Every structure is written in C-alpha cells, then in structure tokens.
Amino acid sequence: DIQMTQSPSSLSASVGDRVTITCRASQGISNSLAWYQQKPGKAPKLLLYAASNLESGVPSRFSGSGSGTDYTLTISSLQPEDFATYYCQQYYSTPPATFGQGTKVEIK
Amino acid sequence: EVQLVESGGGLVKPGGSLRLSCEASGFSFSTYSMSWVRQAPGKGLEWVSSISSMSNYIHFTDSVKGRFTISRDNAKNSLHLQMNSLRVEDTAVYYCARDRGEQYLVSLDYWGQGTLVTVSS
Numbered sequence: 001d002i003q004m005t006q007s008p009s010s011l012s013a014s015v016g017d018r019v020t021i022t023c024r025a026s027q028g029i030s031n032s033l034a035w036y037q038q039k040p041g042k043a044p045k046l047l048l049y050a051a052s053n054l055e056s057g058v059p060s061r062f063s064g065s066g067s068g069t070d071y072t073l074t075i076s077s078l079q080p081e082d083f084a085t086y087y088c089q090q091y092y093s094t095p096p097a098t099f100g101q102g103t104k105v106e107i108k
Numbered sequence: 109e110v111q112l113v114e115s116g117g118g119l120v121k122p123g124g125s126l127r128l129s130c131e132a133s134g135f136s137f138s139t140y141s142m143s144w145v146r147q148a149p150g151k152g153l154e155w156v157s158s159i160s161s162m163s164n165y166i167h168f169t170d171s172v173k174g175r176f177t178i179s180r181d182n183a184k185n186s187l188h189l190q191m192n193s194l195r196v197e198d199t200a201v202y203y204c205a206r207d208r209g210e211q212y213l214v215s216l217d218y219w220g221q222g223t224l225v226t227v228s229s
Contacts, residue, residue: 032214034215036216043219043221044145044153044203044216045219046208046215046216046217049208049214049215055217087152089153089215091214094167095158095167095168095213096167096170097143097158097213097214099153099155100152102152
C-alpha cells in the first residue's frame with residue numbers, strides 16, 4: 001500500500017498569510033492526488049484533483065503542485081473561512097485509496 | 109443539486125450488525141462509482157469500500173474484509189454498507205461519497221453528512 005505523509009501536522013497562521021502544506025507518497029503517484037478541506041463536524045470537501053486541478057467553485061487562492069512523490073497545497077492568502085484540517089489522498093495505486101494524516105490550520 | 113444522505117448509524121454491541129444506507133439525488137446515480145469513507149473520533153479519514161457503477165468492481169480495506177459488504181440499487185438511487193461482526197475499532201462517522209468523473213476509486217467530489225456508528229458494550 002502507498003503511504004501518504006503530510007507535513008506539518010498543524011500550523012498557526014494569520015489572515016493574509018501564504019500557507020503551504022506538503023504531502024509525500026511512499027512511491028511515485030503520477031499526479032493522482034486529491035486535496036480535501038474539512039471543518040469541524042462537517043464532511044470533507046474536494047479542493048483539487050490530479051494534483052493541480054481546481055474543483056469547480058473552489059476559490060483560486062487554493063493551488064496545488066508537485067510530481068513524483070512530493071506534492072504541495074498552497075493557500076495564497078489565508079482567509080478566515082480557511083481555518084480547517086486539510087487531507088491529501090492518493091488514487092494512483094488502488095485499492096486502497098490512502099489519505100494523509102491531516103494538517104490542521106489554526107489561527108495565530 | 110447533488111445530495112447524499114446517509115442513515116442507519118447507531119449504537120451496537122461488539123459482534124453486532126448494522127446496515128448503513130445512502131440515498132442519492134441530483135445526478136445520474138447509475139453512472140457513478142460510490143465509496144464509503146470513515147473517520148474515527150478525533151482521527152483522520154480512512155477509505156472503507158468502493159463499488160463501481162454496475163457493481164462489477166467491489167473492494168474493501170483489509171480490516172473489514174469478510175465482515176462488511178457493499179451493494180447498490182440503481183433503480184432506487186441507493187448505496188448500502190452491511191456491517192457484521194462489528195468491533196470497537198469500527199466506531200466512526202461513516203461517509204458516503206461519489207467518485208469523481210464516473211471513474212472508479214479516484215477522488216471523491218461529493219460527500220454525505222455522515223452517520224455515526226458506535227460499537228460499545
């Protein structure tokens with residue numbers, strides 16, 4: 001199974017900050033990577049798929065990049081509604097589809 | 109508007125059974141693969157099972173193989189997860205989700221609100 005490791009596990013940031021979250025796969029996943037946002041008590045929401053494709057309706061301040069085993073989610077200017085937990089998920093080698101452990105973005 | 113509504117969660121004793129359902133609306137259910145993902149209290153997301161549009165592909169995570177079954181009724185736009193021999197470690201919120209782009213085991217573009225399964229004596 002492919003293991004997904006996110007870093008950091010949590011971070012504190014201020015409104016307007018640029019935030020970057022990293023996801024590393026245990027083997028190459030050929031851009032078969034999705035990013036989700038989850039707020040407390042709510043279902044996850046798809047932000048990006050295929051590493052860098054923005055899901056419809058998602059603000060353009062969210063972007064994704066990477067290749068091979070290393071991928072990043074960037075929020076260009078953090079907004080109050082962006083404080084949440086973010087998960088990456090690989091779907092290159094399935095089953096199983098595997099998620100990272102999550103990165104909690106908190107208010108500084 | 110795409111909607112996924114789960115039901116069937118609750119409190120069950122170890123070794124017991126539950127059947128989760130997910131009612132879909134707002135899209136052509138019969139053309140999409142569907143998945144179940146769970147989240148234990150305070151923990152991350154874990155993929156549980158997926159079923160292709162015509163039920164010809166079905167997969168489970170190792171920890172539930174032989175205990176859970178997944179099925180769908182395309183005529184009724186519904187997805188089900190039959191959970192038998194439940195263990196304390198199956199305690200989680202179970203989400204029903206749609207596989208994006210009519211593909212199988214890919215990213216998940218719509219999610220239900222989740223249903224809580226608690227396994228405890």
